[in-house]
Amino acid sequence: MEGFWNLTSTISLTLSILFLFGYSYEDVAAVPTKHLCRPDQRDALLQLKNEFEVLNSSFAYDYCIYKGIKPHGKTETWMNNSDCCTWEGIKCDAKSGEVIELDLSCSNLRGKFHSKSSLRNLHSLTTLLLSHNDFSGPIMSLIGILSLLTSLDLSRNGFSEFIPSLIGNLSHLTFLDLSSNSFSGPIPSWIGNLSHLTYLDLSLNQISGTIPSSIGNLYNLTYLYLSFNNFVGEIPSSFGYLNQMNRLHVYYNRLNGSFPIALLNLTELSSLMLDGNEFTGTIPPNITSLSKLTIFEAGSNAFTGALPSFLFTTPSISTVDLSYNQLRGILEFGNISSPPKLQVLNVGNNNLRGPIPATLSKFTNLVRLDLSHYKTRGPVDFNIFSHLKWLEDLHLTHLNTTTTIDLNDFLSYFKRLRVLVLSGNLVSFTNKSPVSDPSLLPELQLSGCGITEFPEFARLKNLESLDISNNKIKGQVPGWLWTLPNLTYLNLSNNTFTGFGNLTTVLVSRLSSLIFLASNNNFTGEIPSFICDLRSVYILDLSNNNFSGLIPRCLGNLNRSLEVLNLRQNRLHGGLPENIFESLITLDIGHNQLTGKLPRTLIHFTSLEVLNVESNIINDTFPYWLSYLPQLKVLVLRSNAFAGPIHQTSFSKLRIVDISHNHFNGTLPSDYFVKWSAIGISSLGKKYDKPDEMYMGDFYYHDSMVLMNKGLEMELVRILKIYTALDFSGNKFEGEIPRSIGLLKELLVLNLSNNAFTGHIPSSMGNLTALESLDVSQNQLSGEIPQELGELSFLSYMNFSHNQLTGLVPGGTQFQRLNCTSFDGNPGLSGPSLDEICRDIHTPTPHETLESEEEVLSWIAVVIGVIPGFAFGWVIGYILFSYKPEWFMNPFVRSKPRRSSNTTH
Numbered sequence: 001m002e003g004f005w006n007l008t009s010t011i012s013l014t015l016s017i018l019f020l021f022g023y024s025y026e027d028v029a030a031v032p033t034k035h036l037c038r039p040d041q042r043d044a045l046l047q048l049k050n051e052f053e054v055l056n057s058s059f060a061y062d063y064c065i066y067k068g069i070k071p072h073g074k075t076e077t078w079m080n081n082s083d084c085c086t087w088e089g090i091k092c093d094a095k096s097g098e099v100i101e102l103d104l105s106c107s108n109l110r111g112k113f114h115s116k117s118s119l120r121n122l123h124s125l126t127t128l129l130l131s132h133n134d135f136s137g138p139i140m141s142l143i144g145i146l147s148l149l150t151s152l153d154l155s156r157n158g159f160s161e162f163i164p165s166l167i168g169n170l171s172h173l174t175f176l177d178l179s180s181n182s183f184s185g186p187i188p189s190w191i192g193n194l195s196h197l198t199y200l201d202l203s204l205n206q207i208s209g210t211i212p213s214s215i216g217n218l219y220n221l222t223y224l225y226l227s228f229n230n231f232v233g234e235i236p237s238s239f240g241y242l243n244q245m246n247r248l249h250v251y252y253n254r255l256n257g258s259f260p261i262a263l264l265n266l267t268e269l270s271s272l273m274l275d276g277n278e279f280t281g282t283i284p285p286n287i288t289s290l291s292k293l294t295i296f297e298a299g300s301n302a303f304t305g306a307l308p309s310f311l312f313t314t315p316s317i318s319t320v321d322l323s324y325n326q327l328r329g330i331l332e333f334g335n336i337s338s339p340p341k342l343q344v345l346n347v348g349n350n351n352l353r354g355p356i357p358a359t360l361s362k363f364t365n366l367v368r369l370d371l372s373h374y375k376t377r378g379p380v381d382f383n384i385f386s387h388l389k390w391l392e393d394l395h396l397t398h399l400n401t402t403t404t405i406d407l408n409d410f411l412s413y414f415k416r417l418r419v420l421v422l423s424g425n426l427v428s429f430t431n432k433s434p435v436s437d438p439s440l441l442p443e444l445q446l447s448g449c450g451i452t453e454f455p456e457f458a459r460l461k462n463l464e465s466l467d468i469s470n471n472k473i474k475g476q477v478p479g480w481l482w483t484l485p486n487l488t489y490l491n492l493s494n495n496t497f498t499g500f501g502n503l504t505t506v507l508v509s510r511l512s513s514l515i516f517l518a519s520n521n522n523f524t525g526e527i528p529s530f531i532c533d534l535r536s537v538y539i540l541d542l543s544n545n546n547f548s549g550l551i552p553r554c555l556g557n558l559n560r561s562l563e564v565l566n567l568r569q570n571r572l573h574g575g576l577p578e579n580i581f582e583s584l585i586t587l588d589i590g591h592n593q594l595t596g597k598l599p600r601t602l603i604h605f606t607s608l609e610v611l612n613v614e615s616n617i618i619n620d621t622f623p624y625w626l627s628y629l630p631q632l633k634v635l636v637l638r639s640n641a642f643a644g645p646i647h648q649t650s651f652s653k654l655r656i657v658d659i660s661h662n663h664f665n666g667t668l669p670s671d672y673f674v675k676w677s678a679i680g681i682s683s684l685g686k687k688y689d690k691p692d693e694m695y696m697g698d699f700y701y702h703d704s705m706v707l708m709n710k711g712l713e714m715e716l717v718r719i720l721k722i723y724t725a726l727d728f729s730g731n732k733f734e735g736e737i738p739r740s741i742g743l744l745k746e747l748l749v750l751n752l753s754n755n756a757f758t759g760h761i762p763s764s765m766g767n768l769t770a771l772e773s774l775d776v777s778q779n780q781l782s783g784e785i786p787q788e789l790g791e792l793s794f795l796s797y798m799n800f801s802h803n804q805l806t807g808l809v810p811g812g813t814q815f816q817r818l819n820c821t822s823f824d825g826n827p828g829l830s831g832p833s834l835d836e837i838c839r840d841i842h843t844p845t846p847h848e849t850l851e852s853e854e855e856v857l858s859w860i861a862v863v864i865g866v867i868p869g870f871a872f873g874w875v876i877g878y879i880l881f882s883y884k885p886e887w888f889m890n891p892f893v894r895s896k897p898r899r900s901s902n903t904t905h
């Protein structure tokens, strides 16, 4: 069994080394030396050093810096000629000279602990810190070694067989930190033998399985961190014995079951974090018996029942996070005499409704408050907030009230506000009257607030992030925005801005990396060249505007910073510039009037993942040379003037390719798809660390596209990375459909309609087990529909119409559900199956359209559900970024299927 080590041989080896070791110890004693270091310990360390590779770069740079350590290769300084007790990361026992502490955290190390690792020879280890490296392999092996660490020489005993449970109890280890590595597999039950452990951190690994109940043996454990792994099942009731436990962090796993009642026994508990799991049921009222609990986080679970309001006023508590659950009821605090200690209250994104109680104003210690999506369903007295002077972070999105928030008044309440999120409420302000000091506010989110005028008060000098999207602001973008020295995120999308105003005074060059989103406005004229002067723009989205003219050549100045350029749906003309954008990951210039050829310089865009030139007038041959782009995942050439044959190429990462509605012609050799490996390899099992990683794009920007699926145009507002589609429709391809199509096992959507394909439908299509939508209509296909297609259980849309197909229509439930029109124009088709399908010929009703919309949505829901580790690391972003845009926690794919305007018939 891979990764499982042979205990018996390890033990015997350990024992022989123990023996040798006793021997050399006498040596050392006989020849006194100034060095504290014992040679056996030195040798063990030098051997350990050689077991691992030292990398040039760190895997967890940010975390290490956050912890105050600059990652570096600590072991590289370990040299034979110096006292090993002075080596970096080593601490020895002053008397025995044995290594008692090994700190290799943030040391850029990579490798696996094998069962014979010389770590076994550091018998007296009490502290082992290996965090923030790239150690991998089964966690079982390492814990096996650790449970064998003992300085007791058992070799003269008569034991014939050792099991870790026997020896392990003698391990001195009290402090074990293996966090932020790539350890995998289950925790072995003999972890329970490390009985001296007081601190155990296994978070941020890929450890799976259930939490062994033997952890309940670690009576002295005070800190247990298991977050960001893949643990499943319930928290064992043996946790009830860990009554020394001070902090228990198990967030972002897949733990389930109801609230673990056993935890109520942990009377010393001060920090309990259960967020990001799959817990259900209610939060028990007797959680208040944990009289030392200061932090309770249970967000992003499926807790139901009434809001446990009793928690908010318990004397010890300072942080309560219950966001993203299904809690009901209203916020109520009862009688409050003195101000509660509560500093953080997050009950956002539940099903709470009712008025905001005036007693909230008693919570004067609050620093962070999130009531997002609290449905007040009535007027709100925003004066309640005027007492919460120390708030730094206030989230009040979508309060479902008609009361308008007067921003001038509102801002004057606070002294330290850093993040203000009012999106989805009505907000008004006057730019004239003085405001206390909003100029200190670094982050302001006012999306969808019915705003008609740009807020200018005090000119928000400290602004780093401004989201003013989805409002009704007309006219010019104020020039002063570009003078803000710290601006890194600006979202102006979905307003009716028409221009960029007077830019003569603009002091743009100080702007550091900027994300600039301005889609869905009414900008006209040329793309302003000042954008090229912004020192480093990282994302530039000007899609869905009325920009005309050429794509500015000066955008090339942004080389090396620009990662996303989206100019979709404008009125740009001319060719694509030759000299630019080598750093791009997404280039979307669809729906313009661009002409000429694809510039061959694209070949240097080695990071490019998405190339979408849909609906232009690009007149070129098939860009087979794009196969040199190692990262290309989405290629859309749809509706241009591409012509000629499409050469056989290898696209190793391509998963979505749409070359429909061009003038491509010629035949496709039968092995055409042999080298399209990405659509052939399953990626469903892939684990994504952040929800954004499930989608094409990044934290701030998601690639979108429109695709023909099931006879409908479907808008993928976010493209799931696992999505696959191949659309060759509306060209002039002839000859047979390549048999190698059957290799594309992951394909979900296949559209070959409206070409001149002849011959039979290859039976290899029966291998496309993931296929959802198949359209081969309007060709000259003959022969029978392969019976194998009847077995494709996900195939819910097929269109065979207008060919010369003959013979029996396959049975099978998927065929039964088809519409008779799917077979139109094939007079040779017959059989009982067809008779049944066409029994009552009818035209689709609006009701059916609705059904297919639901189908698309539910399909997407299924795909999301299938991804293991979906929840994993939602909150990495939460840790790394001090704020989280609202949609970050709502990673849904919205799809808007609509009747296609150019469906072929």
Ligand SMILES: *[C@@H]1O[C@H](CO)[C@@H](O)[C@H](O)[C@H]1NC(C)=O
Residues within 6 Å of the ligand: 195, 196, 197, 220
């Ligand atoms: C647990 O802690 C107590 C008090 O510090 C100590 O006396 C005892 O030996 C410890 N038990 C183990 C198994 O380490």
Ligand SMILES: *[C@@H]1O[C@H](CO)[C@@H](O)[C@H](O)[C@H]1NC(C)=O
Residues within 6 Å of the ligand: 237, 238, 239, 240, 241, 243, 262, 265
């Ligand atoms: C709670 O702790 C006590 C004392 O350690 C122990 O006797 C009891 O069994 C524990 N209860 C549960 C439910 O684990």
Ligand SMILES: *[C@@H]1O[C@H](CO)[C@@H](O)[C@H](O)[C@H]1NC(C)=O
Residues within 6 Å of the ligand: 261, 264, 265, 284, 285, 286, 289
């Ligand atoms: C807490 O309440 C639950 C029922 O809600 C009960 O089963 C449990 O024994 C109680 N535990 C303590 C420590 O009071």
Ligand SMILES: *[C@@H]1O[C@H](CO)[C@@H](O)[C@H](O)[C@H]1NC(C)=O
Residues within 6 Å of the ligand: 377, 399, 400, 401, 402
């Ligand atoms: C509040 O929510 C209800 C139901 O969702 C909706 O009908 C109403 O328009 C909302 N009111 C406001 C002011 O958002």
Ligand SMILES: *[C@@H]1O[C@H](CO)[C@@H](O)[C@H](O)[C@H]1NC(C)=O
Residues within 6 Å of the ligand: 461, 462, 485, 486
């Ligand atoms: C901008 O950021 C810098 C560095 O983070 C900070 O010192 C400064 O106060 C911020 N604000 C302004 C207006 O420069």
Ligand SMILES: *[C@@H]1O[C@H](CO)[C@@H](O)[C@H](O)[C@H]1NC(C)=O
Residues within 6 Å of the ligand: 448, 469, 470, 471, 472, 494, 520
């Ligand atoms: C644009 O903003 C309006 C509110 O001004 C909103 O109703 C609409 O849904 C938004 N559109 C998009 C695409 O976000």
Ligand SMILES: *[C@@H]1O[C@H](CO)[C@@H](O)[C@H](O)[C@H]1NC(C)=O
Residues within 6 Å of the ligand: 502, 503, 504, 505
């Ligand atoms: C633009 O701003 C400059 C400097 O503030 C001013 O001199 C000029 O008149 C302005 N131009 C327009 C068209 O407003």
Ligand SMILES: *[C@@H]1O[C@H](CO)[C@@H](O)[C@H](O)[C@H]1NC(C)=O
Residues within 6 Å of the ligand: 496, 498, 522, 524
């Ligand atoms: C966009 O601008 C054009 C002219 O520049 C104008 O005719 C049109 O009404 C504007 N659209 C909106 C929604 O303001």
